[in-house]
Amino acid sequence: MTQNQELTKAQKYNFDKLQKKLRRNTGQAIADFNMIEDGDRIMVCLSGGKDSYTMLEMLSSLQRSAPVSFELIAVNLDQKQPGFPEHILPEYLESLGVPYKIVNEDTYSIVKEKVPEGKTTCSLCSRLRRGILYRTAKELGATKIALGHHRDDMLETLFLNMFYGGKMKGMPPKLVSDNGEHVVIRPLAYCREKDIERYTEMKAFPIIPCNLCGSQPNLQRQVIKEMLRDWDKRYPGRIETMFTAMQNVVPSHLADFSLFDFKSIDKDSGAINGGDIAFDKEDLPSSPVSGDGTSEFDPGEKLDILQVN
Numbered sequence: 001m002t003q004n005q006e007l008t009k010a011q012k013y014n015f016d017k018l019q020k021k022l023r024r025n026t027g028q029a030i031a032d033f034n035m036i037e038d039g040d041r042i043m044v045c046l047s048g049g050k051d052s053y054t055m056l057e058m059l060s061s062l063q064r065s066a067p068v069s070f071e072l073i074a075v076n077l078d079q080k081q082p083g084f085p086e087h088i089l090p091e092y093l094e095s096l097g098v099p100y101k102i103v104n105e106d107t108y109s110i111v112k113e114k115v116p117e118g119k120t121t122c123s124l125c126s127r128l129r130r131g132i133l134y135r136t137a138k139e140l141g142a143t144k145i146a147l148g149h150h151r152d153d154m155l156e157t158l159f160l161n162m163f164y165g166g167k168m169k170g171m172p173p174k175l176v177s178d179n180g181e182h183v184v185i186r187p188l189a190y191c192r193e194k195d196i197e198r199y200t201e202m203k204a205f206p207i208i209p210c211n212l213c214g215s216q217p218n219l220q221r222q223v224i225k226e227m228l229r230d231w232d233k234r235y236p237g238r239i240e241t242m243f244t245a246m247q248n249v250v251p252s253h254l255a256d257f258s259l260f261d262f263k264s265i266d267k268d269s270g271a272i273n274g275g276d277i278a279f280d281k282e283d284l285p286s287s288p289v290s291g292d293g294t295s296e297f298d299p300g301e302k303l304d305i306l307q308v309n
């Protein structure tokens with residue numbers, strides 16, 4: 001067997017492994033948060049970025065084997081940004097055989113007209129986009145709106161809110177939209193961005209760049225992203241542990257008196273959630289805590305070949 005053939009075999013092995021992992025993570029999040037129910041019509045928001053392509057692929061794959069029956073309809077909002085390659089998504093979706101709708105709304109011109117030169121355009125732009133997507137979901141009779149945010153987006157949001165907003169607030173895997181009319185789900189909530197990046201590279205999705213509007217990326221988010229990436233390199237497993245912490249909240253050991261009734265505590269209350277050992281030395285596991293709360297952490301399935309980073 002030639003070197004090339006061996007590599008192809010190894011690539012295939014790694015691709016299958018990665019695809020299974022992403023599918024398993026997506027299925028687990030859907031189950032844990034009851035994201036999809038029998039008869040759902042899910043509007044899958046497709047921007048043309050790596051996350052939304054991966055989400056659509058995972059949902060399509062799960063749709064074929066799920067015990068419940070649900071419909072998918074991919075929706076792309078063409079905001080008329082200069083240079084937007086209109087043909088890419090229709091061609092891709094037709095090749096997949098997924099029903100889709102392209103919504104054409106020139107929010108780009110509105111934003112350019114309303115926002116003074118040099119000011120950030122993202123907040124008006126995303127407000128307009130949100131309204132259009134809600135309206136589209138209603139027109140399509142969608143019961144759920146699926147967004148492609150992943151685990152790292154959720155962690156970044158948590159840190160953004162802690163650092164800049166004074167809140168311990170992340171990004172929920174499932175929520176009711178701000179207008180109270182739609183259930184929004186994030187099926188990639190358990191998927192690592194690094195896995196999505198690798199998968200995107202292997203699949204060679206026809207990525208549409210996200211900077212066509214000419215706007216600068218959110219600098220604060222960029223700083224947090226770099227901080228998390230740096231931690232991930234220097235302390236493997238830390239990201240996984242922090243995400244586990246988001247699923248393991250102990251209100252009695254924080255300081256939000258609206259979440260926990262501190263006022264009623266008296267000596268008859270007994271030790272709550274292990275009491276307090278503030279005078280003792282912390283006895284923390286030497287390796288990061290895994291998702292099931294034990295310290296036996298699996299640092300992730302290493303893909304030796306086709307490593308993106």
Ligand code: SF4
Nearest residue numbers: 121122125126213215
């Ligand atoms: S980066 Fe551009 S397209 Fe994205 S929200 Fe900001 S203004 Fe809108």
